[in-house]
Amino acid sequence: MSTQKKRNFKIEAFKHRVEVDPKYAEKTWKILEHAIHEIYNHNASGLSFEELYRNAYNMVLHKYGEKLYSGLVTTMTWHLKEMSKSIEAAQGGFFLEELNRKWGDHNKALQMIRDILMYMDRTFVPSSHKTPVHELGLNLWRDNIIHSSKIQTRLVSTLLDLIQKERTGEVINRGLMRNVTKMLMDLGSSVYENDFEKPFLEVSASFYSCESQQFIECCDCGEYLMKAERRLNEEMERVNQYLDAKTEPKITFVVEKEMIANHMQRLVHMENSGLVNMLVDDKYDDLSRMYNLFRRVPEGLSTIREVMTCHLRETGKQLVTDPDRLRDPVDFVQRLLNEKDKHDTIITTAFTNDKTFQNALNSSFEYFINLNNRSPEFISLYVDDKLRRGLKGVSEEDVENVLDKVMMLFRYLQEKDVFEKYYKQHLAKRLLSGKTISDDAERSLIVKLKTECGYQFTSKLEGMFTDMKTSQDTMQGFYASQSASDATDVPTLAVQILTTGSWPTQPIAPCNLPSEILGVCETFRAYYLGTHTGRRLTWQTNMGTADLKATFGKNQKHELNVSTYQMCILMLFNSSDRLTYKEIELATEIPAPDLKRCLQSLACVKGKNVLWKDPMSKDIAHDDAFSVNDNFSSKFFKVKIGTVVAQKETEPEKQETRQRVEEDRKPQIEAAIVRIMKSRRVLDHNNIVAEVTKQLQSRFLPNPVVIKKRIESLIEREFLERDKADRKLYRYLA
Amino acid sequence: MKEDTVKLISAEGFEFVVDKKAAMVSQTIRNMLTSPGSFAETEHGEVTFPEISTPILEKICQYFYWSLQFSSGKETEFHIEPEITLELMMAANYLHT
Known part of the structure; x- marks a missing residue:
């Protein structure tokens, strides 16, 4: 009894109906036709479904399917024509309502x-390749109503009028709109597209083109974007409310094109309110709006990115080349960091952390930081300042934070080796003067440098820490061995033994130490060489510090914290009251520039002028005379006498450092060349340069001219040779 | 007459009250009962079949319940007496079962 079984049998006509009344078909059709009329007239409740079904069933069974079908078409067409008349007659706003109501009626009747007529649909329609009843009904509706000459254009213009009204702020009957567009969709997507969507998009395009023109004339960039965003949302909402979902990408494309893409350049560069102003004023909302809108159109984000990069480079360049800024390195670096923070925040809050924007930011920083060749020095000075003073009493977390930021700037540096050079100098000063505020912070930074640049980069820095530690142990050992013969009068000595090479020391002629000190020094030398044979010990008198107990005029006692040089000078006044500059120079043999600085800080700093200079002036002249300032007073017991040190390097010092850096680079370049040639055997010039640059870029950016010179030097020393046939090729000589 | 039952009446006037759920095994009856513009059948909850005799309609009703069970997984045989086969077939075609 299932469908399967049924098909295996030929079904004979129902036996009750074997007699074929010649008028039978006509009579039956009349019944059905009447029923259809009744249905269209909302009079169906008196009809028996079973009876109608049975009649249709029998008609099909008795081969009158064709008559039934064509009768249906005629009857339905007639009704639709009637409907069309009443729709056409509807006035103004009732037009759509009438259309919608008739559509409802038709649908139900259908x-x-x-x-x-289901039996016909099941058997007759497929076998005679007709359109099924439901689809037939829709087609007839389309042809007789929607495509009737008096309705078609009126329908489109009515719909578009309503939408236009809604765009200008009026409230329209959205439910009705939804029903009508739904009807168009039911009639097939081509009907919806041709009779509504296409004209809708065209009208929208011209509307927005016009409106955006107006807006751009009278709004600033932020306002414009806000309006564009609102329009876009309105359109999406409209699609959501009463249009086909497939229209959304099309209409948003229209809005995007007309309101954004066509005005992109003008918006970005708008005077006083464009992208640059937004960046400067941290307008996160506007920026994020711009990002989200521009992201929708091709080239949108790249436009923002280009302008941002351009702006960053311009401001960055001003920042690093402004001579005013160069006076204060700490401030200089702080400004760089602030700039970076500012733009980082913009990218995270407004640009959804877009990777491409981060990259643009990074490359801009890399670009302008390296415009100033003092950046490595300044960054190191900044660290120096932070580790000496700035980070005092700051939580560990914050210290890490600052260090991470410094590392970020460090990453931008091309000349990392220059940074290393300065960092070494500054670190040495910090360690030797005991000024560093946190050993942990120092070590943490070195670990960071190590992960960034590898072991080689930090090995010497680490060596410095090791030296500090061993020195402590040595001093303990020294005093333990001395305790037997201790004399209270002997000054306490603290020696730091520095491994040559690890520290940025230069061989310097030691000054003449006071005899008291010299004695202890000799004892220590004996002790040290006694425990470590085969070593050489030289004194770096330009680096140490000393604490002196001094008694001034009115029995005022102070402890003076001074440098080794200053100690040597002050000790001279134990034996004489008044000394001239020349006498001091002769007695101490301190190099002239250092001596001048020391004297300046001893005599010319207010509140710390333990010496009296005659004549009293800022600068030290060769025939100035000095005596102990008996009137010296200070509210502190301990007085720290700083040295007037140029924190930043002076021009000649800078040149010198640079030269040393250049010298240091030579062996590194050579080593890189040899490494490369050892594995490649034969290589042409350009490739060597490229490879060397690649290998060394974590430390510095080698100059191709220098690389060429190094190659020549290696050829001279017979590490390489030129190929005999092709002069551009080099060969490695094992 | 309860909401979820329907009365099926044979040619001879015998009435069978069956669950709507069972009756709707027939696609034709389903349409009769669910078609939107209330037909007479939907209003009264009864359907007359002037062309189906009582024994056939009875068999059909039995089939409705059997079919429900069958589709819920209980696979048993549905026995049909050979002498009513033809008539039953035609009724099935009519009822789209």
Whole structure:
């Protein structure tokens, strides 16, 4: 009894109906036709479904399917024509309502008709390749109503009028709109597209083109974007409310093109309110709006990115080349960091952390930081300042934070080796003067440098820490061995033994130490060489510090914290009251520039002028005379006498450092060349340069001219040779 | 007459009250009962079949319940007496079962 079984049998006509009344078909059709009329007239409740179904069933069974079908078409067409007349007659706003109501009627009637004619749909329609009843009903509706000459254009213009009204702020009957567009979609997507969507998009395009023109004339960039965003949302909402979902990308494309893409350049560069102003004023909302809108159009983000990069480079360049800024390195670096923070925040809050924007930011920083060749020095000075003073009493977390930021700037540096050079100098000063505020912070930074640049980069820095530690142990050992013969009068000595090479020391002629000190020094030398044979010990008198107990005029006692040089000078006044500059120079043999600085800080700093200079002036002249300032007073017991040190390097010092850096680079370049040639055997010039640059870029950016010179030097020393046939090729000589 | 039952009446006037759920095994009856513009059948909850005799309609009703069970997984045989086969077939075609 299942469908399967049924197909295996030929079904004979129902036996009750074997007699074929010649008028039978006509009579039956009349019944059905009447029923269809009744259905369209909302009079169906008196009809028996079973009876109608049975009649239709029998008609099909008795081969009158064709008559039934064509009768249906005629009857339905007639009704639709009637409907069309009443729709056409509807005035103004009632037009759509009438259309919608008739559509509802037709739909319901169509469903009922389909149900009673179901047997025809099942058997006759497929076998004779006709359109099924439901689809037939829709097609007839389309042809007789929607495409009737008096309705078609009126329908489109009515719909577009309503949308236009809604765009200008009026409230329209969205439910009705939804029903009508739904009807168009039911009639097939081509009907919706041709009779509504296409004209809708065209009208929208011209509307927005016009509106955006207006807006751009009278709004600033932020306002414009806000309006564009609102329009875009309105359109999306409209699609959501009463249009086909497939329209959304099309209409948003229209809005994007007309309101954004066409005005992109003008918006970005708008005077006083464009992208640059937004960046400067941290307008996160506007920026994020711009990002989200521009992201929708091709080239949108790259436009923002280009302008941002351009702006960053311009401001960055001003920042690093402004001579005013160069006076204060700490401030200089702080400004760089602030700039970076500012733009980082913009990218995270407004640009959804977009990777491409981060990259643009990084490359801009890399670009302008390296415009100033003092950046490595300044960054190191900044660290120096932070580790000496700035980070005092700051939580560990914050210290890490600052260090991470410094590392970020460090990453931008091309001349990392220059940074290393300065960092070494500054670190040495910090360690030797005991000024560093946190050993942990120092070590943490070195670990960071190590992960960034490898072991080689930090090995010497680490060596410095090791030296500090061993020195402590040595001093303990020294005093332990001395305790037997201790004399209270002997000054306490603290020696730091520095491994040559690890520290940025230069061989310097030691000054003449006071005899008291010299004695202890000799004892220590004996002790040290006694425990470590085969070593050489030289004194770096330009680096140490000393604490002196001094008694001034009115029995005022102070402890003076001074440098080794200053100690040597002050000790001279134990034996004489008044000394001239020349006498001091002769007695101490301190190099002239250092001596001048020391004297300046001893005599010319207010509140710390333990010496009296005659004549009293800022600068030290060769025939100035000095005596102990008996009137010296200070509210502190301990007085720290700083040296007037140029924190930043002076021009000649800078040149010198640079030269040393250049010298240091030579062996590194050579080593890189040899490494490369050892594995490649034969290589042409350009490739060597490229490879060397690649290998060394974590430390510095080698100059191709220098690389060429190094190659020549290696050829001279017979590490390489030129190929005999091709002069551009080099060969490695094992 | 309860909401979820329907009365099926044979040619001879015998009435069978069956669950709507069972009756709707027939696609034709389903349409009769669910078609939107209330037909007479939907309003009264009864359907007359002037062309189906009582024994056939009875068999059909039995089939409705059997079919429900069958589709919920209980696979048993549905026995049909050979003498009513033809008539039953035609009724099935009519009822789209």
